[in-house]
Amino acid sequence: xxxxxxxxxxxxxxxxxxxxxxxxxxxxxxxxxxxxxxxxxxxxxxxxxxxxxxxxxxxxxxxxxxxxxxxxxxxxxxxxxxxxxxxxxxxxxxxxxxxxxxxxxxxxxxxxxxxxxxxxxxxxxxxxxxxxxxxxxxxxxxxxxxxxxxxxxxxxxxxxxxxxxxxxxxxxxxxxxxxxxxxxxxxxxxxxxxxxxxxxxxxxxxxxxxxxxxxxxxxxxxxxxxxxxxxxxxxxxxxxxxxxxxxxxxxxxxxxxxxxxxxxxxxxxxxxxxxxxxxxxxxxxxxxx
Amino acid sequence: xxxxxxxxxxxxxxxxxxxxxxxxxxxxxxxxxxxxxxxxxxxxxxxxxxxxxxxxxxxxxxxxxxxxxxxxxxxxxxxxxxxxxxxxxxxxxxxxxxxxxxxxxxxxxxxxxxxxxxxxxxxxxxxxxxxxxxxxxxxxxxxxxxxxxxxxxxxxxxxxxxxxxxxxxxxxxxxxxxxxxxxxxxxxxxxxxxxxxxxxxxxxxxxxxxxxxxxxxxxxxxxxxxxxxxxxx
Numbered sequence: 001x002x003x004x005x006x007x008x009x010x011x012x013x014x015x016x017x018x019x020x021x022x023x024x025x026x027x028x029x030x031x032x033x034x035x036x037x038x039x040x041x042x043x044x045x046x047x048x049x050x051x052x053x054x055x056x057x058x059x060x061x062x063x064x065x066x067x068x069x070x071x072x073x074x075x076x077x078x079x080x081x082x083x084x085x086x087x088x089x090x091x092x093x094x095x096x097x098x099x100x101x102x103x104x105x106x107x108x109x110x111x112x113x114x115x116x117x118x119x120x121x122x123x124x125x126x127x128x129x130x131x132x133x134x135x136x137x138x139x140x141x142x143x144x145x146x147x148x149x150x151x152x153x154x155x156x157x158x159x160x161x162x163x164x165x166x167x168x169x170x171x172x173x174x175x176x177x178x179x180x181x182x183x184x185x186x187x188x189x190x191x192x193x194x195x196x197x198x199x200x201x202x203x204x205x206x207x208x209x210x211x212x213x214x215x216x217x218x219x220x221x222x223x224x225x226x227x228x229x230x231x232x233x234x235x236x237x238x239x240x241x242x243x244x245x246x247x248x249x250x251x252x253x254x255x256x257x258x259x260x261x262x263x264x265x266x267x268x269x270x271x272x273x274x275x276x277x278x279x280x281x282x283x284x285x286x287x288x289x
Numbered sequence: 290x291x292x293x294x295x296x297x298x299x300x301x302x303x304x305x306x307x308x309x310x311x312x313x314x315x316x317x318x319x320x321x322x323x324x325x326x327x328x329x330x331x332x333x334x335x336x337x338x339x340x341x342x343x344x345x346x347x348x349x350x351x352x353x354x355x356x357x358x359x360x361x362x363x364x365x366x367x368x369x370x371x372x373x374x375x376x377x378x379x380x381x382x383x384x385x386x387x388x389x390x391x392x393x394x395x396x397x398x399x400x401x402x403x404x405x406x407x408x409x410x411x412x413x414x415x416x417x418x419x420x421x422x423x424x425x426x427x428x429x430x431x432x433x434x435x436x437x438x439x440x441x442x443x444x445x446x447x448x449x450x451x452x453x454x455x456x457x458x459x460x461x462x463x464x465x466x467x468x469x470x471x472x473x474x475x476x477x478x479x480x481x482x483x484x485x486x487x488x489x490x491x492x493x494x495x496x497x498x499x500x501x502x503x504x505x506x507x508x509x510x511x512x513x514x515x516x517x518x519x520x521x522x
Contacts, residue, residue, distance in 0.1 A: 183390045
């Protein structure tokens with residue numbers, strides 16, 4: 001029993017870290033720009049596909065793919081923000097959601113056109129293989145790496161936001177965009193930079209998922225964006241700390257559900273979200289408005 | 290002329306708030322914009338700052354047209370702004386609130402952290418306190434200090450005396466005098482005539498979005514008919 005529980009916790013933590021990588025970008029973009037970006041899951045998907053392409057067709061190693069793939073997606077993120085999203089900030093939220101949802105459909109179809117409509121199995125990555133023995137059962141080393149990378153990203157994000165100049169500007173602008181502008185923050189440029197950085201986080205999650213997911217499909221972004229939205233809402237929209245804790249909780253809960261109550265695994269996630277929202281409508285770490 | 294506002298019309302949605310407002314501030318002056326609640330004082334300052342851009346008219350800062358420019362551009366040209374609700378960044382410490390204004394402005398001059406702390410010693414004790422935890426009076430000090438950190442040529446202060454006890458208002462007059470001595474031009478919007486009389490050289494009276502009267506503060510103070518018509522609540 002203990003063996004199973006530990007395995008499930010480890011599996012949950014690694015799933016949670018992928019959700020966290022996507023939710024962190026989503027949360028950062030919402031916190032600063034005030035936009036709920038449906039297309040964020042698409043950046044995760046594109047990160048995976050670009051990383052896969054570098055890996056397969058350029059003969060590069062996985063780590064180079066992990067650097068180049070998300071950078072390619074950043075260019076797409078830049079175009080989305082600079083030439084489309086920028087024009088809907090001042091209009092009602094439903095229009096912003098419609099625009100970002102349109103990008104979900106566009107990117108899904110672009111992936112089908114470029115990479116084909118079927119699923120893709122990433123090549124086996126021998127260098128990343130191997131497993132360790134945890135209480136008599138094998139656990140992939142790569143999953144442990146993901147469990148380590150997630151908190152490292154969280155720590156780096158915290159350091160960046162609390163200790164750097166850009167972080168100060170982000171904190172100021174996310175609490176009061178207008179006043180930030182009145183002291184000299186070039187808000188449009190800040191929005192672009194934050195959006196591109198958030199895009200990079202999502203795409204990094206996608207790149208890291210390549211050896212993990214087994215099968216890549218054009219719809220892989222939708223699954224993770226739903227989980228990332230749940231995590232962001234549970235943690236409190238705009239709160240990175242909340243997104244991190246939320247991702248851990250949802251990751252572990254989903255793993256427990258899949259292992260012990262497979263019929264109800266999604267139900268458990270939603271019931272938790274409903275319970276938390278009834279108790280704290282602003283989420284675990286959100287600020288009541 | 291440092292600031293020349295000519296015939297500006299500003300709207301909030303379909304509401305025509307400023308209807309041809311014109312005013313001018315000479316370099317080195319301290320000028321008051323007086324009027325009752327909701328007559329357009331705040332909107333005038335916001336229009337100058339670029340936060341609520343006018344639909345027509347002209348705003349010149351040292352002969353340079355700034356009407357319709359984004360607020361960050363106006364700020365970098367040397368206009369400091371303290372809104373009536375202060376809007377101190379809650380997640381930033383006192384020091385961070387000051388530093389961010391200095392660095393973003395890219396302007397240098399007399400004002401730096403030490404000089405602002407000299408002006409408001411209390412802010413020195415609160416260096417690491419987050420904006421969220423400051424009292425109303427402390428936020429006001431920080432609001433003025435933050436506007437100064439950009440080494441502005443002109444500062445716009447919205448309701449600086451509002452909510453302050455008479456003794457504190459006396460201190461504020463002294464502080465504004467020190468700021469003025471350093472060559473900063475001040476345009477402030479306030480309802481407190483007594484305070485404006487002591488702090489300002491000239492005044493404009495605004496009513497229903499239109500400038501109704503202007504003159505030396507001493508003359509406005511002595512004109513009972515004007516006070517009764519436009520300022521007494």
